[in-house]
Structures are given as C-alpha cells and as structure tokens.
Amino acid sequence: MRLLVIEDDDTLRESLAEQLVEAGYxxxxxxxxxxxxxxxxxxxxxxAIVDLGLPEMSGLDIIRQAREQGKTYPILILTAxxxxxxxxxxxxxxxxxxxxxxxxxxxxxxxxxxxxxxxxGWASSVLHAGPVVLDMSRQELKVDDAxxxxxxxxxxxxEYLMLRxxxxxxxxxxxxxxxxxxxxxxxxxxxxxxxxxxxxxxPENSLNPIETLRGRGYRFAIERSEG
Amino acid sequence: MSSLSARLLVSVSVxxxxxxxxxxxxxxxxxxxxxxxxxxxxxxxxxxxLLAAANPNVxxxxxxxxxxxxxxFNTIGSGLYGELRDDNNxxxxxxxxxxxxxxxxVEFPELGDHAFKRESLADETPLLTLSLAVQWEFPDGELKPxxxxxxxSLDSFNAQVAGFRRQLIGWFAAIALIMLLSISVLMRGLLKxxxxxxxxxxxxxxxxxxxxxxxxxxxxxxxxxxxxxxIDNERARSDRYRYTLDNLAHxxxxxxxxxxxxxxxxAAERRLQGRFxxxxxRMDEIVRYQLRKPxxxxxxxxxxxxxxxxxxxxxxVSGLRKVYHDKQPLIETDVAxxxxxxxxxxxxxxxxxxxxxxxxxxxxxxxxxxxxxSTGARAIVSGMILTVDDDGPGIPExxxxxxxxxxxRLDEATPGHGIGLAIVKxxxxxxxxxxxIARSDLGGAKITVSIPPIPGPGKA
Numbered sequence: 001m002r003l004l005v006i007e008d009d010d011t012l013r014e015s016l017a018e019q020l021v022e023a024g025y026x027x028x029x030x031x032x033x034x035x036x037x038x039x040x041x042x043x044x045x046x047x048a049i050v051d052l053g054l055p056e057m058s059g060l061d062i063i064r065q066a067r068e069q070g071k072t073y074p075i076l077i078l079t080a081x082x083x084x085x086x087x088x089x090x091x092x093x094x095x096x097x098x099x100x101x102x103x104x105x106x107x108x109x110x111x112x113x114x115x116x117x118x119x120x121g122w123a124s125s126v127l128h129a130g131p132v133v134l135d136m137s138r139q140e141l142k143v144d145d146a147x148x149x150x151x152x153x154x155x156x157x158x159e160y161l162m163l164r165x166x167x168x169x170x171x172x173x174x175x176x177x178x179x180x181x182x183x184x185x186x187x188x189x190x191x192x193x194x195x196x197x198x199x200x201x202x203p204e205n206s207l208n209p210i211e212t213l214r215g216r217g218y219r220f221a222i223e224r225s226e227g
Numbered sequence: 228m229s230s231l232s233a234r235l236l237v238s239v240s241v242x243x244x245x246x247x248x249x250x251x252x253x254x255x256x257x258x259x260x261x262x263x264x265x266x267x268x269x270x271x272x273x274x275x276x277l278l279a280a281a282n283p284n285v286x287x288x289x290x291x292x293x294x295x296x297x298x299x300f301n302t303i304g305s306g307l308y309g310e311l312r313d314d315n316n317x318x319x320x321x322x323x324x325x326x327x328x329x330x331x332x333v334e335f336p337e338l339g340d341h342a343f344k345r346e347s348l349a350d351e352t353p354l355l356t357l358s359l360a361v362q363w364e365f366p367d368g369e370l371k372p373x374x375x376x377x378x379x380s381l382d383s384f385n386a387q388v389a390g391f392r393r394q395l396i397g398w399f400a401a402i403a404l405i406m407l408l409s410i411s412v413l414m415r416g417l418l419k420x421x422x423x424x425x426x427x428x429x430x431x432x433x434x435x436x437x438x439x440x441x442x443x444x445x446x447x448x449x450x451x452x453x454x455x456x457x458i459d460n461e462r463a464r465s466d467r468y469r470y471t472l473d474n475l476a477h478x479x480x481x482x483x484x485x486x487x488x489x490x491x492x493x494a495a496e497r498r499l500q501g502r503f504x505x506x507x508x509r510m511d512e513i514v515r516y517q518l519r520k521p522x523x524x525x526x527x528x529x530x531x532x533x534x535x536x537x538x539x540x541x542x543x544v545s546g547l548r549k550v551y552h553d554k555q556p557l558i559e560t561d562v563a564x565x566x567x568x569x570x571x572x573x574x575x576x577x578x579x580x581x582x583x584x585x586x587x588x589x590x591x592x593x594x595x596x597x598x599x600x601s602t603g604a605r606a607i608v609s610g611m612i613l614t615v616d617d618d619g620p621g622i623p624e625x626x627x628x629x630x631x632x633x634x635x636r637l638d639e640a641t642p643g644h645g646i647g648l649a650i651v652k653x654x655x656x657x658x659x660x661x662x663x664i665a666r667s668d669l670g671g672a673k674i675t676v677s678i679p680p681i682p683g684p685g686k687a
Contacts, residue, residue: 009481015488053477080480081473082515084543084580085573091546098550102483102511104504105491118552 001116001160002026002177004048006036006062007078008055016049019105020112024139024152026178033057040066044176047115049108051078052090060093067094074115078103113137120163122224127162129222132201132209134162141201148200153178157193158201161210161220170217194218231421232414239410240403247399255392263355266384267343270357273297273377277309281375283365289373291320300324306380314372330378336360338372346378353381420447424454431458432681433608434533434569469573479514483507516646534575536566536598536611543579544596551587558587559595566598569608569681574654581647582615582674589619593669606680610660613678619671627664651676 003025007013010031017027028043030036033056040048040062048066052059063075077090077098087098096118097111113136117125127134133142139155141148150158156178161169171190194210201209211221276297284290289311299307300322308325312318314335321330331346336358344356358376365371420443430436438455441448490503544558568575579596586594595616600609622630630648651674652662660678667673 009485011485012481012488015485015491019488019491053481078484080477080484082476083473083573084576084584088539088542088546088576088580091549092542096549096552101480102485102487102507105488114553123553 001046001156002028002044003112004028004030004036004039004043004045006030006033006039006048006054006059007051008032008053009051016105016108020109023109024156025112033059033062037062037065040071041069044173045071045073046177047073047112047119048075049078049112050075050095052086053080060089063090063093063095072119074119076108076111076115078108110137116163120165122163127165128225129162129165129209129220130225131207132162132222134159143201143207150197150200154193154197154200157190158197158220161218165220165222165224168213168217168219173217232411232418235414236407236411240407243403243406247403251392251395251399254395255388258391259388262384262388266355266379266381267357270343270355270377270379273300273307273309273379274357274359274375277311277375277377278359278361281311281363283363287365287367287369289319289363289371295322303327306382308378310376312374312376316374319373330354330356330376335372335374338362345381348380353385354378355381355384420444424451428454432531434531434567465571476514480511483511483514512646516649531569531571533567533569534572536568536575537562537564539572539575540579540596540598543576543583547583547587550584554587554592556587556590557593558583559593561595561597563599566600566611568598568611568678570658570678574658578651578654578676579613579615581651582613582676585647585674586615586617586619586672590617590671591619593618595669601677601680603680603682606682608681610680611676611678613676614673616667616669616673617671618667618669621666621671622664631662631664648674 001024003020005013005017005020005027006029007016008031013029013031017029020027028039028045030039033054035056036050036054036059037057039045040050050059050062054062059077059079063077066075074097075095077087077095078101079086079090079098080101082100090098096115099108099111113125117123117127117136125136127136131144133145134140135142136159139159141150141155141158157174160174160177174190194212198210201207207222209220209222211219213219276295277291280291280295281289282291291311294301295309297307299305300309302324303326305324307322308328308330309322310318310325310330311320312332312335316332316335329349331348336342338360341359342357344358346354346356348354356376356378358374360372360374362370363373424439424443424447427436427439431438438458439451441451443451487504487507490500540560540562544560547558548555583594583596586596593616595614597612597614597616599612601612602609631652648662655662655676655678658678660676663675663677665673665675
C-alpha cells in the first residue's frame with residue numbers, strides 16, 4: 001500500500017512516515033503544496049494524508065485538483081485549524097476524513113486502515129471471503145480458522161489483493177504499490193511471493209484463492225462473504 | 228418624533244397657522260373698521276336728511292312730511308329707522324319703517340352731542356345708532372331742545388363681514404394646504420438620499436449588501452465614503468483577527484503534534500510517555516478553546532452576513548456521512564425553506580458541526596437536525612432555533628450542568644469531553660442566545676440553541 005504524506009513540518013512528517021513504514025506501508029513524502037500536488041497527480045498512490053496549512057499551495061487546492069483529475073483514492077486531512085468550517089471545506093473539496101493536530105499516531109493509523117478498507121468496498125476491518133479471513137487491524141490471516149504465518153511482504157500482497165477482491169491487479173501495480181522507492185524492482189520477485197502465498201493459503205490446491213490472468217495480472221477470486 | 232420630515236412638516240404647519248391666523252385677524256379688523264366708518268358716514272347723511280326734512284308746524288312743534296326722500300324710512304322693516312324726541316324724552320315722531328318696533332331710548336344727551344352707539348332692538352337685532360341733540364329755533368324765536376336719532380340694522384353689515392371672513396379663511400386654508408403639500412413633496416425629494424442611506428444600512432444589516440453605494444449628493448458622499456471605510460475596516464479587522472487566530476493555532480498545534488510523535492521515539496518507560504501526552508492534551512485543549520472564540524457577535528451588526536442555512540447544513544451532513552461512513556447513522560435534516568442565519572458562516576458551522584458530530588458519535592443510529600426561524604415584535608432579522616436530537620444514551624441532568632459550566636473553568640476540564648459544547652455555548656452567547664440540554668423524543672439528548680431575533684433600530 002503506497003501512502004502519500006504531504007506535511008510541511010519536517011519533524012512531524014518524518015516521524016509520521018517512519019511510523020507508517022513500520023506499520024507496513026510504502027511512503028511518498030512531500031514538504032510543500034506544489035510538490036505535494038505533483039506527487040498526488042503523478043505517483044501511484046493508494047491514499048493521501050494532506051495537511052491543510054501548507055506553503056506554496058493549500059491542502060484544499062491539492063485535494064480539489066486531485067479530484068478534478070479523476071483521482072479516487074481516499075484522502076485524509078491533517079488540520080490544526082479544527083474549526084468546522086475548515087473541516088467541512090476539506091470534506092466537500094473531496095477529502096474523506098480528518099484528523100486534528102496534535103493527534104496520536106494510533107488515530108491516524110486507524111483512519112488510514114478504515115479508509116483503505118472502505119475504498120476497497122469493505123465495511124469492516126475484518127475481511128471475509130469464504131474460508132479466508134483477513135484481520136487488518138491485527139494483520140492476521142486465517143483460513144478455516146487456522147492462523148497462517150506470513151512474512152510482512154506476503155501479508156502486504158494478500159492484503160492488497162483481498163482489499164481489491166475481484167479486480168485484476170497487474171504485476172507493475174503490485175511492485176509500484178508495495179515496494180519502497182529504493183527497493184529493487186524485479187517482477188519475478190512478485191511471482192515468487194504469489195507462489196508462496198498460494199502454497200500457504202491453499203496447500204491442497206482446492207481453493208484457488210489467487211488467479212493468474214496471463215499477461216494481465218492477478219485476481220483474488222473468492223467471493224466476498226461479509227465485512 | 229424622530230423622523231426629519233415629520234419634524235419639518237409639524238414646524239411648518241405651526242408657523243403657517245400662526246402667520247395666517249395673524250394675517251386673517253388683521254385683514255378682518257381692517258375690513259370691519261373700514262366698513263363701520265362707511266356705515267357711520269351713511270348714517271350721518273341720513274341724520275342730515277332728517278334735519279333737513281323737519282319743519283315746524285302750526286302747533287309750535289316739529290313735524291315731518293309723510294314721505295321722506297329716503298325710501299327706506301318709508302318702508303316697514305327696511306332696517307333704517309329714524310325718530311325724534313323732545314327734552315322730556317317723549318317720542319315726537321317716528322319713521323314708518325320703525326312701525327311696531329321699539330328703538331331703545333336714551334337719556335337726553337348734552338346739547339350738540341353727536342353720538343354713535345351700538346344698541347339692539349327688542350328682538351336683539353344689532354343696531355348702529357346716531358343721535359344728535361339740537362336746540363331748534365322756531366320762527367317765533369322760541370328755542371326747544373330735540374333729539375334726532377337714526378338707527379340702522381347691522382344685520383346685513385354683519386352678514387357681509389361674516390362672508391368676507393369666510394372667504395378669507397377659505398382662501399388661506401387652500402393656500403396653506405397647497406404650501407404644505409408642495410413642502411412635503413419637496414422634502415421627499417430632498418430627503419431621498421438620506422432615506423436611501425437608511426435603506427442601504429438596513430440591507431447591510433440584513434446581509435443583502437456589503438457596502439453603501441456611491442451615488443449620493445455631494446453633502447453626503449463624505450458620510451457614505453466614511454461609512455464604507457468603517458465597514459471595510461471592521462470586516463478587515465474581523466478577518467485579520469480570525470487569520471491571526473488560525474495561524475496561531477497552526478503554529479502551536481503542529482509543534483504539539485511533532486512533540487507527540489517524538490516522544491514515541493523516547494525509548495523511556497511508557498509511564499513517562501503517558502504523562503507527556505497528558506500535558507500535550509491539556510495544552511491542546513487550551514489552545515483549541517481559547518483560539519476558537521466566536522468570530523462575530525450581535526454587536527458587529529455590519530460585518531454579519533446572511534448564512535444560507537439549508538446549503539451549509541447539507542454540506543455539513545454530507546461531510547459527516549463520509550466521516551461516519553462505517554456507523555452510517557440516519558441523519559434527518561429539517562430546515563425551514565429559505566432559512567437564513569444572520570452571522571458568521573464559521574460560527575454557524577461550528578455550532579451545527581459540534582452538535583451534529585456529538586450526536587453522530589453518541590447515537591445508536593438516528594440523528595435529527597431541525598432549524599426554524601424565530602421572530603419577535605419589531606424584528607428586522609429573524610432569529611434561529613437549531614435543535615439536534617439523537618437516539619443515544621442522552622445526557623443526565625447533573626452532567627448537563629457540568630458540561631455547560633466547562634470552558635468557563637477550562638483548566639479543570641477533563642480533556643476530550645464537552646469542549647465542543649462549551650464552544651457552542653460561547654458562540655450562542657455572543658449572539659445573545661442560549662444553549663439548552665434536554666431529553667429527546669428519539670430517546671437520547673436534545674440540544675437546542677436559540678438565537679434571538681434582532682430588533683429594528685429604535686422604532687419604539
């Protein structure tokens with residue numbers, strides 16, 4: 001999951017980014033409005049965290065322009081001006097939720113979770129698809145109630161695919177969204193991880209949770225059942 | 228009497244009444260005295276005629292021919308009478324016209340006395356009389372005193388005077404009416420710019436206009452310009468104030484957020500982190516409360532705008548639907564059609580936002596916001612009654628009081644609770660309104676903010 005953080009205060013931005021990386025996200029950072037807008041429009045992003053009081057260009061303008069350009073990823077506002085006027089302005093400009101400074105990191109991460117889940121069309125943070133159950137807040141995966149041990153990268157892949165259950169995800173998209181910038185990009189690595197995931201989730205080869213569509217990518221193929 | 232035109236009209240009417248009254252009196256008096264003088268001259272002529280007509284007869288007394296030259300002496304009830312008395316005040320002769328009438332008699336006057344008098348007949352017909360006492364020398368040399376008296380009824384004269392007076396008053400009344408009418412028309416024209424200023428200020432107060440127009444006569448352009456300057460200054464001041472507060476909030480809160488992020492990195496014991504966070508929360512509460520003072524108040528009449536309530540509530544509710552996407556409360560809105568709130572948009576959103584946010588947070592699934600106007604006698608701008616209901620656990624009475632108290636003694640407040648309500652209460656108060664907490668029909672809390680209407684300027 002690639003998140004964009006636009007915040008002009010270096011300490012706050014870096015610390016937020018660090019904690020989000022720890023939580024398993026890939027992060028893009030921008031320190032002013034102009035750079036932020038560029039990232040918001042040009043980079044593959046799953047969610048943007050935007051401070052409203054930015055130099056060069058206001059957070060509101062970034063949100064508005066991103067929405068005008070057809071960007072549909074969720075946007076979380078960080079605001080120090082916790083007047084309702086600002087919140088309402090931000091929400092009607094196209095943001096999906098807000099967090100008021102000074103926030104606890106847990107608050108931000110809970111909102112980010114919820115927004116990502118919502119953008120995939122899930123109503124709860126525990127995703128159910130047949131026998132497969134993914135708990136986003138605990139980062140746990142169960143098949144037929146049995147906990148499956150996953151590496152953090154394996155978890156990221158299955159979470160990404162499950163959140164977008166039914167959609168075809170290309171290899172490029174997976175590398176783009178899951179690797180950190182400086183990570184070596186090699187699509188073969190993805191294939192290896194998908195192979196491992198299949199073995200772990202479906203050792204008997206009866207469930208076939210992850211389909212390969214030749215030349216197009218992968219799809220989490222089990223019907224969503226609830227959540 | 229506060230209207231300029233009413234004042235002017237009343238003073239002009241009083242002046243006209245005095246001036247025309249005096250004129251009528253003077254003209255009337257002059258007309259009467261001129262008329263009376265003419266009457267006297269005529270009466271004098273009649274007396275002379277009587278003297279000329281008198282002749283001593285054979286009995287040694289005076290007598291008159293049966294028909295006098297003046298026909299009116301001969302016609303009964305003609306209004307001109309003559310008589311002759313001797314020194315015993317015995318009637319010697321009376322003109323035919325006086326038949327059946329009793330002309331009041333007088334003491335024998337001094338000889339040679341030529342006296343005009345106002346007298347009246349028995350039927351109270353007013354008379355002007357002239358009597359003359361003479362010593363008549365008979366051909367035999369005997370001298371006898373006689374009183375010649377003529378009297379003329381003043382009926383026709385009085386009628387003439389009354390007619391004249393009626394005409395005089397009629398004409399003057401017509402002139403006065405025309406003058407008053409033309410003055411009031413003139414005044415309407417003259418006072419039009421003033422009235423326009425009044426209208427435009429009213430429109431500014433109602434939020435229909437932002438400044439005075441520039442089309443005023445020279446004498447008023449200065450006033451209009453300065454008024455606009457004042458309004459602009461006031462607006463700029465209130466914007467600057469808000470901007471400063473926003474910047475202050477931003478510059479205080481971002482470091483707080485950074486500090487909070489940083490102390491996570493302090494690998495110290497968790498207990499210390501908790502205490503740091505407590506302090507940060509307290510500072511945050513103080514910054515939030517102190518910097519979120521109401522942007523406007525009823526006193527800033529000219530800065531206020533008309534907030535379209537329906538549109539703002541809709542914006543707010545669609546924002547909250549995003550924020551409470553997972554809970555999906557049913558938010559009903561019931562806003563009176565065309566409802567406007569006279570104040571600051573930020574203040575309105577702060578009130579509605581805090582109340583709706585709390586309601587969404589605590590409700591089981593239903594929230595309702597109702598906004599209706601409230602009017603009062605002489606109100607130029609209607610007030611607002613905003614109610615937010617929810618079906619949550621509600622607020623017990625003791626807690627309600629404590630919640631409302633909070634904010635006045637902020638340092639004792641527990642962070643994270645009730646600060647929204649304290650802010651709402653402050654804003655309501657700055658508009659002269661009230662906040663009430665009660666139990667809702669839906670089962671939860673019912674919070675009502677009532678902002679009173681703004682009465683018109685001094686038309687008491």
